Amino acid sequence: MRRGGAAALVGAGATAWGAAALADRRRIARDPARAALDAPLRGEVLRVAGAGGTDLHVELFGPRDAPPLVLVHGWTCALRFWKLQIQALSGEHRVIAYDQRGHGESAAPQHGDWSMETLGEDLERVLDATLAGRERAVIAGHSLGGMTIAAWARGRGGAADRARAAAFFNTGMGDLIAESLLLRTPDALASIRGAAGRAMLSASLPMPGRSSPLAHRAVHAIAFGPDAGAATVAFGEDMVLECRREVRAGTGRTLAALDLHDAVAHVDAPAIVLAGMHDRLTPPVHAKRLAGDLPQLLRYVAVERSGHMTPLERPGIVSDILAELSAAPAAVAA
Numbered sequence: 001m002r003r004g005g006a007a008a009l010v011g012a013g014a015t016a017w018g019a020a021a022l023a024d025r026r027r028i029a030r031d032p033a034r035a036a037l038d039a040p041l042r043g044e045v046l047r048v049a050g051a052g053g054t055d056l057h058v059e060l061f062g063p064r065d066a067p068p069l070v071l072v073h074g075w076t077c078a079l080r081f082w083k084l085q086i087q088a089l090s091g092e093h094r095v096i097a098y099d100q101r102g103h104g105e106s107a108a109p110q111h112g113d114w115s116m117e118t119l120g121e122d123l124e125r126v127l128d129a130t131l132a133g134r135e136r137a138v139i140a141g142h143s144l145g146g147m148t149i150a151a152w153a154r155g156r157g158g159a160a161d162r163a164r165a166a167a168f169f170n171t172g173m174g175d176l177i178a179e180s181l182l183l184r185t186p187d188a189l190a191s192i193r194g195a196a197g198r199a200m201l202s203a204s205l206p207m208p209g210r211s212s213p214l215a216h217r218a219v220h221a222i223a224f225g226p227d228a229g230a231a232t233v234a235f236g237e238d239m240v241l242e243c244r245r246e247v248r249a250g251t252g253r254t255l256a257a258l259d260l261h262d263a264v265a266h267v268d269a270p271a272i273v274l275a276g277m278h279d280r281l282t283p284p285v286h287a288k289r290l291a292g293d294l295p296q297l298l299r300y301v302a303v304e305r306s307g308h309m310t311p312l313e314r315p316g317i318v319s320d321i322l323a324e325l326s327a328a329p330a331a332v333a334a
Contacts, residue, residue: 024216024230031231041083043097048129050101051121052113057105058098058126062090067138067326068131071097072123074143074170075251076243077236078104081142084315085322093326096130096137100144102247114250116260119144120152127162136164138325142311143282144251146171146290147260154263163269165298165325169318170279170308172286173260173293179285211237225278225307232312264293270328272298272321276306276313298325 028034043059050056059079069089073081079097086095099106101114101122109118123139131137139162141149146168153159159166172179211234219237220228271294275287284302291300301321303314311318 024211024213024234027230028234031229033229034231036084036087037231037235039083039087041080041086043086043095046129048098048125050106050125051118052109052111054101054109054122055107056098056101056122056126058096058130060130061086061095061097062093064094066092066094068135069093069095069322069326070123070127070130070137070139071095072139072141072145072148073097073100073103074141074145075255076103076240076248077142078239078242080104081236081239082311085311085319088315088319089322093323096126098126100148100251102250103243108244108247108250112250114254116147116151116254116258117155119148120150120155123148123152124156131162134161136160136162136330138165138167138322139163140167140169140322140325141171142169143171143308144255145169147173147258150260150263150267153266153268154260156266158266158268160268163267164330165328166267166269166271167321167325168271168273168287168290170274170276170282170287170310171290172258172282173264173290174258175286176255176258176282179283180281211241215241222280223308225276225305225313227305228307228309228313232309236309236312261289261293264290265295268295270296270298270325272301272325274301274303274310274318274321276308276310277302277304278306279308279310281308 041059043061046058046060048056048058071079071082071085073079079099082097086097089095100119102108139149141147149166149168150173216233216237219240220233223236224233273287273291273294275284277284287300291297303310303317306313
């Protein structure tokens with residue numbers, strides 16, 4: 001190809017890229033969800049020493065004497081993932097949200113400990129610092145956050161003395177690579193799928209420093225359902241791009257080897273499980289198994305046309321579940 005032709009192609013590509021970026025910005029600006037997603041969170045900041053002394057960033061919202069609600073976010077996210085639930089519930093609840101180690105404003109562990117046992121211990125330290133005496137909370141987790149709750153319950157031999165109820169959103173307890181809809185291959189290629197999945201989860205490749213048309217569309221396709229608005233996708237995209245690559249890779253290695261199926265029996269509190277029917281990362285097969293294994297399942301909720309990020313995509317459904325669990329009569333802890 002002559003230089004003139006190559007230059008014309010490059011120019012056309014740049015023009016198309018710029019047009020796509022402009023169109024994205026306009027769609028984000030028009031999205032009705034943007035105002036709520038852009039509104040600042042103003043919580044009371046608390047620093048908590050997690051497992052091994054890792055510094056954890058915790059924020060408290062709402063009246064101090066209100067029923068406590070603890071929110072645990074997922075992989076490559078941060079406590080602001082729960083922004084819409086915090087806005088909806090902090091008027092009548094004491095909402096406690098924290099950045100998991102290495103995420104958001106929490107420090108990364110000095111010795112690279114990203115194990116589920118350690119994440120569970122971090123949750124225990126947060127509860128110690130924010131709950132009074134024999135007080136119990138509704139504890140909710142999304143994705144890695146749900147896994148953290150199960151690991152926490154297994155590590156302490158039960159949950160009922162700290163959890164009056166639990167909620168699991170878009171999560172699974174193992175077999176993440178085998179069941180992922182992003183890596184569908186014939187059974188004969190299972191070993192190749194496994195190797196590719198482990199490489200993807202543990203990759204420490206740098207991410208783009210800012211949003212782009214490609215990143216925006218990739219995040220939408222991978223993590224969100226078909227109805228997710230542009231501002232909602234952009235909000236999730238920003239969190240993913242901000243996650244440091246060593247954090248993404250370290251936690252990803254833990255996810256690649258995840259097996260918490262035996263931990264579920266220790267979640268001895270009333271629980272609700274939610275699945276997004278368009279979730280490609282933790283498809284409904286995970287939620288159905290979790291629901292079947294929980295000792296005190298209240299119900300299984302299937303949300304049509306929602307992807308992996310249901311608390312952002314369908315915030316009202318998630319907030320209603322949390323409010324329901326908080327309002328329900330508390331079972332007596334053993």
